[in-house]
Amino acid sequence: MERQIVVLGVNHRTAPVEVREKLAFQKEEVPAALLHLLERPSVREAAILSTCNRVEVIACVGAGADATDQIIEFLAFERGVCAEDFRGFVYSLVGKEAIRHLFRVSSSLDSMVVGEPQILGQIKDHYGLANQAKATGTVLHKLFHKAFSVAKQVRTETGIAGKAVSVSSAAVDLARKIFEKLDDKTAMLVGAGEMSELAARHLIGHGIGSLIVTNRTFDRAVEMARDFHGTAVPFEEMQRYLRLADVVIGSAGGADYLITRDQVQKILRERKQRPMFLIDMGVPRNFDPEINELDNVYLYDIDDLGSVVEENRDEREREALRAEAIIQREVDEFWQWFSGLEVVPTIVALRQKVEEIRQREVEKVLNSSKGNNVPREVLDGVTSAIVNKILHEPITKLKQGGDPQTEALYLEAARKLFGIGEKEREDGSAG
Amino acid sequence: MEASILLNRLALVFYLASTVGFCFYLWTLRGLVLNSTLVLLLVAFLLQGAELGFRTASTGTIPAASSFESMALFGWLLVGTFLLIQVRYSLAAVGAVVSPVAFSFALTAAAVDGASGSLPRQMASAWLPVHVTLALLGIAIFFVAGCISILYLIEVKRLKNKRSRGLFRSLPPLETLDSLNYRALLWGFPLLTLGMVTGALWGRELWGQLWSRGLSREILALVTWVLYALILEARMVAGWRGRRTARLTLVGLIFLAASYLLGHLIFPGTPGATIE
Numbered sequence: 001m002e003r004q005i006v007v008l009g010v011n012h013r014t015a016p017v018e019v020r021e022k023l024a025f026q027k028e029e030v031p032a033a034l035l036h037l038l039e040r041p042s043v044r045e046a047a048i049l050s051t052c053n054r055v056e057v058i059a060c061v062g063a064g065a066d067a068t069d070q071i072i073e074f075l076a077f078e079r080g081v082c083a084e085d086f087r088g089f090v091y092s093l094v095g096k097e098a099i100r101h102l103f104r105v106s107s108s109l110d111s112m113v114v115g116e117p118q119i120l121g122q123i124k125d126h127y128g129l130a131n132q133a134k135a136t137g138t139v140l141h142k143l144f145h146k147a148f149s150v151a152k153q154v155r156t157e158t159g160i161a162g163k164a165v166s167v168s169s170a171a172v173d174l175a176r177k178i179f180e181k182l183d184d185k186t187a188m189l190v191g192a193g194e195m196s197e198l199a200a201r202h203l204i205g206h207g208i209g210s211l212i213v214t215n216r217t218f219d220r221a222v223e224m225a226r227d228f229h230g231t232a233v234p235f236e237e238m239q240r241y242l243r244l245a246d247v248v249i250g251s252a253g254g255a256d257y258l259i260t261r262d263q264v265q266k267i268l269r270e271r272k273q274r275p276m277f278l279i280d281m282g283v284p285r286n287f288d289p290e291i292n293e294l295d296n297v298y299l300y301d302i303d304d305l306g307s308v309v310e311e312n313r314d315e316r317e318r319e320a321l322r323a324e325a326i327i328q329r330e331v332d333e334f335w336q337w338f339s340g341l342e343v344v345p346t347i348v349a350l351r352q353k354v355e356e357i358r359q360r361e362v363e364k365v366l367n368s369s370k371g372n373n374v375p376r377e378v379l380d381g382v383t384s385a386i387v388n389k390i391l392h393e394p395i396t397k398l399k400q401g402g403d404p405q406t407e408a409l410y411l412e413a414a415r416k417l418f419g420i421g422e423k424e425r426e427d428g429s430a431g
Numbered sequence: 432m433e434a435s436i437l438l439n440r441l442a443l444v445f446y447l448a449s450t451v452g453f454c455f456y457l458w459t460l461r462g463l464v465l466n467s468t469l470v471l472l473l474v475a476f477l478l479q480g481a482e483l484g485f486r487t488a489s490t491g492t493i494p495a496a497s498s499f500e501s502m503a504l505f506g507w508l509l510v511g512t513f514l515l516i517q518v519r520y521s522l523a524a525v526g527a528v529v530s531p532v533a534f535s536f537a538l539t540a541a542a543v544d545g546a547s548g549s550l551p552r553q554m555a556s557a558w559l560p561v562h563v564t565l566a567l568l569g570i571a572i573f574f575v576a577g578c579i580s581i582l583y584l585i586e587v588k589r590l591k592n593k594r595s596r597g598l599f600r601s602l603p604p605l606e607t608l609d610s611l612n613y614r615a616l617l618w619g620f621p622l623l624t625l626g627m628v629t630g631a632l633w634g635r636e637l638w639g640q641l642w643s644r645g646l647s648r649e650i651l652a653l654v655t656w657v658l659y660a661l662i663l664e665a666r667m668v669a670g671w672r673g674r675r676t677a678r679l680t681l682v683g684l685i686f687l688a689a690s691y692l693l694g695h696l697i698f699p700g701t702p703g704a705t706i707e
Contacts, residue, residue, distance in 0.1 A: 174590070177604055177605065180607045274672070275673065295674050296672070298590050298591065304593045
């Protein structure tokens with residue numbers, strides 16, 4: 001194998017949030033990081049997927065080299081973490097397993113809540129980032145597009161997303177365990193993450209009384225407030241408005257805790273100990289975990305929400321089995337294509353294909369009345385010469401290869417143009 | 432007397448069945464199980480009510496001549512209180528406590544039935560039934576408040592520890608439990624107060640003095656009353672809520688139980704003794 005597909009990363013099952021938050025990339029950081037990754041000798045194409053639940057590098061790497069170590073080194077260097085601190089949490093998949101993993105992730109089979117729809121959008125975003133950075137090539141293009149179509153197929157053909165159970169609805173369920181009714185409660189949205197927006201939508205759907213939105217960029221807060229019929233407040237005044245909030249959803253980026261234990265303690269006194277429910281959707285986390293030790297405050301981070309929604313899993317898991325079958329089929333198909341992306345087999349197949357056509361046509365002429373007086377040697381000589389002349393240039397180009405991305409592109413083009421690996425047309429009319 | 436014994440035995444069977452039903456419901460969370468269990472408990476309540484009615488009719492006074500009889504009466508009032516709350520709130524876990532309590536008290540009363548005579552004539556008074564009913568109803572409400580407080584504490588612990596499975600996975604929201612606890616105190620406190628006042632009046636009629644039967648017990652009852660008054664004050668004025676008030680409610684219940692038991696077990700000779 002001249003190239004290989006690898007997926008390396010951590011997710012909510014292998015690593016706790018403390019580890020994931022250290023490895024997570026903000027969207028703005030991804031393009032630059034990808035350029036650094038491509039500087040590594042064996043990495044040919046790459047994409048980074050960074051969500052609350054996972055940080056993964058999906059790459060097409062050269063053969064022979066130990067890509068795993070290189071990617072771990074890259075993550076350590078890029079995030080300023082010691083490699084030994086997270087090596088134990090990392091999974092590294094190669095070949096078919098890597099392909100299957102990506103398909104499972106995009107189909108939301110690997111999600112904390114199986115069947116939740118957010119992940120596909122997140123993958124599309126990150127694929128877009130990799131495209132922008134020109135880090136993707138033939139292999140990853142095809143791989144990601146396949147992943148999208150598999151996800152769509154799973155969604156439409158199985159009942160995996162039948163019940164809209166998600167982290168956000170888990171948050172609403174919890175709110176209803178704390179509060180008797182929601183229509184006299186106020187929710188506050190700190191930051192504008194995708195997950196927190198969904199949670200807000202769910203809360204509104206369940207009749208939350210009012211909504212306050214704040215964001216580092218005030219314009220964005222105003223925009224969201226308009227969307228949700230809420231009130232936007234400046235980020236600097238978050239403190240002042242927190243006391244009004246019964247439910248606080250945090251998903252703002254940033255290294256420091258936005259809300260500390262002392263702040264909440266003070267707010268609770270002002271609220272006369274009316275209970276508060278804090279939902280931390282941020283990775284890194286927005287709220288100090290120690291807040292949960294206070295009376296009348298319930299703090300859930302993204303991992304906690306995951307364990308709460310386990311209840312609805314069984315039904316989804318049955319559907320997941322059907323989804324796995326679809327994925328298996330698609331993995332095999334992709335693998336067939338991928339393993340064709342090799343120089344020598346491609347050239348062999350190309351020669352074989354053309355040779356078959358040549359022989360078939362020679363036989364036709366010899367069997368017809370016109371060819372009776374032409375000796376076979378002459379016909380063979382002429383046709384072979386033509387075929388070889390035509391094939392010479394393409395085969396030389398394929399052998400030369402060039403940089404890995406062009407090579408894959410040429411191979412793919414050759415196979416497409418000459419119909420290699422497709423089902424042979426038996427009618428022979430092509431000649 | 433035959434009819435009341437029959438009613439008693441039947442009530443016992445239904446109490447036992449509803450106890451099993453509540454446990455089964457907590458395990459399965461099937462709505463049908465809960466509804467049938469509530470019907471069983473309601474039937475048990477009506478049967479025991481009829482039994483108590485017969486006894487009252489035959490003796491001419493409320494059936495609280497012995498400690499055991501008053502405990503059975505307490506169990507009956509407890510079930511009534513629970514059923515009233517259950518109409519609006521789903522508190523099956525409380526039912527799982529209330530029905531075995533009613534069962535065992537009714538059983539004990541039935542077992543020692545022969546031993547208890549009727550009240551000495553000189554102790555009979557118009558105050559007695561009023562005092563006993565008010566005080567026992569007050570205690571029953573506080574008992575339910577105590578159960579609700581325990582559920583509140585369990586729910587808090589589950590939410591803090593992020594547990595979503597297990598026997599208590601379908602408790603009412605914390606806010607509901609907290610406000611139910613508050614309302615139980617609001618109802619229980621005046622009843623307890625009236626129970627104590629009427630008890631004192633009864634005592635004066637009987638012995639010519641307000642403080643009559645065992646000073647330590649009266650002091651304990653007074654301490655309990657002050658404690659509940661303080662809890663109510665903390666809630667209404669200082670806005671206390673949540674875990675703190677739930678714990679205090681339980682402390683109050685312990686005091687209440689202590690003063691009740693002091694009257695019945697340490698001075699068992701005192702007939703018709705109940706909290707006052």
